[in-house]
Amino acid sequence: MTQRHFTFDDLRIILREAAGLEDDVLGDDALDAAFEDLGLESLALLETGSRIEREYGITLDDSSLTGSKTPRALLEIVNGELATAAA
């Protein structure tokens, strides 16, 4: 099974749908911005995680999800799960 890779562009699409974040806050420098500064509260993060789970067929641990502070950290968690699922 080929491993899917979850990119910042993939996350951008989900953040727009799940949290209504607009393009102007989702520039390249948002990769290392705190979710809080992007206007994403904890429930929005849960909704984001839930959409990722659905689309990628993985399960994300709630506490590691809410523990991720930036888009980069979330990408790492998701790609880690994708790697496990493919192994």
Place this chain on the structure above:
Amino acid sequence: MSGTVVVSGLSVASPNGLGTQDYWSATTAGRSGIGPVSRFDASSYPAGLAGEVPGFVAEDHLPGRLLPQTDRMTRLALVVADWALADAGVRTQETPAYDMGVATASSSGGFEFGQNELRALWSKGSQYVSAYQSFAWFYAVNTGQISIRNGMKGPGSVVVSDQAGGLDAVAQARRQVRKGIPMVLTGGIDASLCPWGWVAQMSAGRLSTTRDPARAYLPFDAAAHGHVPGEGGALLVVEDEEAAHRRGARSLGEIAGYGSTFDPAPDSGRPPTLRTAIEIALRDAGITADDVDAVFADGAGLPDLDRAEALALTEVFGAGGVPVSVPKTMTGRLHSGAAPLDLAGALLAMRDGVIPPTVNVSPSPGLALDLVCETRPARLGTVLVLARGHHGFNSAMVLRAPRTRQGDR
């Protein structure tokens, strides 16, 4: 603190006009907003008319971030709250957060949002249910979202007592102001025009099944046979009169009196208690029936309930003793939003010296009411607003025109 609580700003979302200006010009012209349901296909349901708020595009008024987490009623409430605060000249960012409270009424919560998530649950599974369902449907959500958006950290509450709740929430706001909170945003915005909300309302057995908008909702008419539901409502900024004066705000009128009662069980043999609610409100305002210049009635649109309300009015005011109107005939019944919209209408009526009409109705002579069926000029110093909720809630509120304005006349 004076103990006198005034309304310093307001705005509305009404089926016959979005925003105060559109609403009021339509209302004084007798223009109805009732028409065929357009928000979903109601052709297969027994009832097919509603009062829908026209021209509301949430994206034009709210940041995208709020859209995935809000029902239509909350989107309307957030925008109307912005307008009401602007109307009152309140700059929330420059006001201490704990000096501003929110007290709204609700009757159903975010039904449309809830229906969509329940549909996702049964058709696709729990993973497809939005995390926002945890609060987006909830009765208190309008209060919470208004509080968060505007940084209003004073007391927040919601009252759920069906249509009467629209007055009960404003009474709660008055209580908070009298306890020392300088300013409270209050009123109610409801919207449940979706299949789930429709079926829930049909189960109460009070919806009109007539498809002619001019014949469907006829309170105090011999042909009364139910009501048309609607969406929307109004929000008011209330504050202590002296505090409002100090910051240079104008008063639209005073929340002068309030009374609420709950009816005895239907099989108890004891009469309903709307009359008592009116008497409590008059006493609370320190006035007698002679002082009331007009009544905005509940206007259930069902023969028994209309008779009961007419009886309460004639017992207090005498036969034909006071002009009575039901501007709701132009909007349908808006649940918890109805009475706040009537309060807004009554304040504007006092400002402009005009009683808005009850449209489409030929008053039943047996009810002995002076029903205002054409817009009527009148000096209005004091107006009584009534609201009843399903299963026995009765509330009455007395509004008094601003003192300076009364002096002008």
